[in-house]
Amino acid sequence: MSTTTRTRRAALVAVTVTAALVLAACGGDDSDSGSGSGHGGGHSSAASSSSSASSGDTAAAHNAQDVSFAQGMIPHHRQALEMAQLAADRASSAEVKDLAARIEKAQDPEIETMSGWLKSWGEEVPEDMGSMPGMDHGSGSAMPGMMDDAEMEKLGKASGKDFDTQFLTLMVEHHEGAVDMAKTEQSKGRYAAATAMAGDIVTAQTAEIEEMNKLLGKS
Structure with missing residues (x-):
């Protein structure tokens, strides 16, 4: 057991x-x-x-309208800078010279910013005013307010009070075109920084239009 x-x-x-x-x-x-x-x-x-x-x-983060806004506003701004740079030597009015300097100060950094957006999106950065589809600087532009070659040449040959009048008249038209473009971006754009810049453009350039019209004796 x-x-x-x-x-x-x-x-x-x-x-x-x-x-x-x-x-x-x-x-x-x-x-x-x-x-x-x-x-x-x-x-x-x-x-x-x-x-x-x-x-x-x-x-x-962005849509086609944002791309169109940047690609259109860059050459638009560049033409404004070209016009403003003429004022330093050709304008007779201190007010016109001051306005031109402010336009340069505001728009040059905006060109750099918009160029940066396009590069980050893998989109083409326009090198000149005739480099984008639908734009023909020689016979006019699809963008509102842009001057053609003849108008720019005439402005470049003017001086004194004649320059002041031409500059203010053309820049009013140019600004009105930029405001239209910016308002489109505000309503249809998606990229927050772009719509914010568009708002700044509307505010600043609308005020400058009023200022220029006063200098022209229109208001």
């Missing part, structure tokens, strides 16, 4: 140890599996979702 009892006990212990090992192994598998899918898998899914959302935000 003693030998039989010892044998049975040994067998029971072996069975118990085996069962414990099996349970431990199963528990480990479940834990590892749960950890992999619950943490690693979840993190991967979240990262993927975040990446997709980020890409979507970037794609939605």
Whole structure:
């Protein structure tokens, strides 16, 4: 009986140890599996979702109107700068010279900013006033307010009070065109910085139009 009892006990212990090992192994598998899918898998899914959302935000940050605004306003501003630079030597009025200096100070940095937007969007930055589709500086421009070559040549040959009158008359028209373009951007653009700049252009150039009309004796 003693030998039989010892044998049975040994067998029971072996069975118990085996069962414990099996349970431990199963528990480990479940834990590892749960950890992999619950943490690693979840993190991967979240990262993927975040990446997709980020890409979507970037794609939605601007639209075709924003591109059109920048590509049109850059050459528009450049022509205004060209006109303003003539005033330093040709204008007779201190008010005209001061206005021209303010136009340069405001619009040159805006050109740099808009060029940066286009580069970041992978879009073409216009190099000159005739480089964009639909623009013909020789026979006029599709953009409102732009001067043609004949008008610019005539302005370049003027001086004194004649220059002042031509400059103010042409710049009023030029500003009115820029305001129209900016209002379109405000209503149809998506890129916040571009619509904000458009608002600044509307405010500043509307005030300058009033100022120039007063200098011309129109109001």
